[in-house]
Amino acid sequence: MGDLNLAGSKFNGTDAEYFGTLAVVGGIVLVVLAVVLVVKRRLDKNRRDAVQQLARQLDGRPIVYVPYADCPLPVPEVSSTAHARGYAMTPNAAALRYEFAYVASRPGPWPT
DSSP: OOOEEETTEEEOOOHHHHHHHHHHHHHHHHHHHHHHHHHHHHHHHHHHHHHHHHHHHOSSOSEEEEEGGGOOSOHHHHHHHHHHTTEEEEEETTTTEEEEEEOTTSOOSSOO
8 A cells, every 4th residue: 555646646655654544534533523413412402492491481371471582492493382382473573572472262283
C-alpha cells in the first residue's frame, strides 16, 4: 500500500501511516455521529415534555391562557394538541400568549 493515488494526489506513506490516518478519520466520524444523535435525542425529549405540559394545562377548563414563553412549541403543534383535547386555539400576539377555549362539541380529528 506504499503508493496510493487518490483524487490526483499521491500518498507516499507507510501502511501504518495509512491505516492510522483512516483510524483517526473514522474516529472523528463516529464522534460527530454520536454528538448528532445525543443532541437529536435531547431535542425530541424536550419537545415531548413540552407537549405533555401543554396537555396537562388543557384539563377541561372553559378558558386557558398559556404564555408564549411557557410553550416553546411551533404553532401547528400547539394547535394540534389543543384540537386533540377539544380546545380551539387562538394566538394572541398583543398579549404574548395562546388562548384556548374548550369546545366539547368540536373534537379534533386526532384520537385522544
